[in-house]
Amino acid sequence: MRVFQIEGDWGMEHLKLSSRPEPVAGPGQVLVRMKASSLNYRDLVVPERGYGSYTGTLPLIPVSDGVGVVDAVGAGVSRVAVGDRVCPTYFQSWTGGEPDLERLTQSLGGPVDGTMTELMCLSEQGVVKVPAHLSDTQAASLPCAALTAWSALTSAGGCRLGDRVLVQGCGGVALFALQFAKLLGAHVTVITSSEERMDKVKKLGADAVLNYRTVPEWAKATREFTGGRGYDLIVELGGEKTLPQSLRCIRPGGTIAMIGILSGSTMATSLGHIITRQVRLQGVTVGHRDGFEAMLRAMEQHQVQPIVDRVFEFAELKEAMAYLKSGVQFGKVCLAH
Structure with missing residues (x-):
């Protein structure tokens, strides 16, 4: 064979x-x-x-x-x-x-x-x-990308009706996360790198979108989509360069589902945000x-x-x-x- x-x-x-x-x-x-x-x-x-x-x-x-x-x-x-x-x-x-x-x-x-x-x-x-x-x-x-997104939202993230979820990018895991979060009744923000992709994720049901190339400091801008409250769950796919901003727009007590390290694997951020705001940083490996x-x-x-x-x-x-x-x-x- x-x-x-x-x-x-x-x-x-x-x-x-x-x-x-x-x-x-x-x-x-x-x-x-x-x-x-x-x-x-x-x-x-x-x-x-x-x-x-x-x-x-x-x-x-x-x-x-x-x-x-x-x-x-x-x-x-x-x-x-x-x-x-x-x-x-x-x-x-x-x-x-x-x-x-x-x-x-x-x-x-x-x-x-x-x-x-x-x-x-x-x-x-x-x-x-x-x-x-x-x-x-x-x-x-389905076996890797879809299940990773599902695990991030359900067993790791405890996504509930009405939650605010932020998804990074438009890769395989990210698109499944968008689809599943909408299925679970969440409000979903997607950050991506082009106007064309912004239009595509809107058609898939994204409630808010932002181009992180034109708005590189996206933490403050996306937090405004939540009325200043912050996100209940962030599907973290970037790693080194995105995690610091994720920590600035997660709500106190929220969960960052750590999946990818596409921008680097080094932890370069203030750990104080995690401790003082009781943020849960949860690794997710498929399921x-x-x-x-x-x-x-x-x-x-x-x-x-x-x-x-x-x-x-x-x-x-x-x-x-x-x-x-x-x-x-x-x-x-x-x-x-």
Whole structure:
């Protein structure tokens, strides 16, 4: 079967279209014929061994997110049946409960082989059925980006009807956060870098938008959207350069869901804001299977449609990665298998 794998040594130049023998489903396992994959920023980091020893060993099949159809099942499988359309879960060992080291280290696309393959053999505990209203590419976008946004708003952020939520940017996680926050009844502010994207997020339901390039000190300006009260929840995706401003526009007792470090990973801000205003700084790393299934129920109930920007062919993985790295996309970058 065809696979993309990092082989020989780390580095994007060692990511190659290759082949492996077809796997066979054993007891408790399912064989999934993959239909589509979706890229995340993480997938650009893994080939460079950006997560150190947690990245895994070579050869490694990259890419965390995807969808496929169950092709065969092993003995004792009861969660799914042949013909079911399923997404592999990002954390294969985290079905529910609190995170621990084992649950947080068995992630697809490094150190566990990812979705850029024709067939995946997985534990039945590591897949979820997907709603019929989603296309393959839309469903492929869910395991990492969508669940991260859902976790940030629900289990981490406790988003409630009428809350004020600020979302940074228009990447995959950000757009899901906008869609889910509106579903939960929140007032949503989006900061982005262009007038064109401002128009697009307004059409998706954003209540207030601001161009952070024309208003680089956006904390005061966005706080005015809340009547001076501050935000109940901020979906923090920038990291080093955005966190100081997030701390200036979060309300006392509010939550900053720390997801991304796109502008840098160093903590360069006054910690006094966190302490004296009792701000909760909560790290969010995707989520568990129970949360995934809760999210899917909500998406089906409200017919939520993920935003897909562009679809590449399987063999165009490197081109798709270069497109994602360019940052011009609005929505998810996907690959059809």
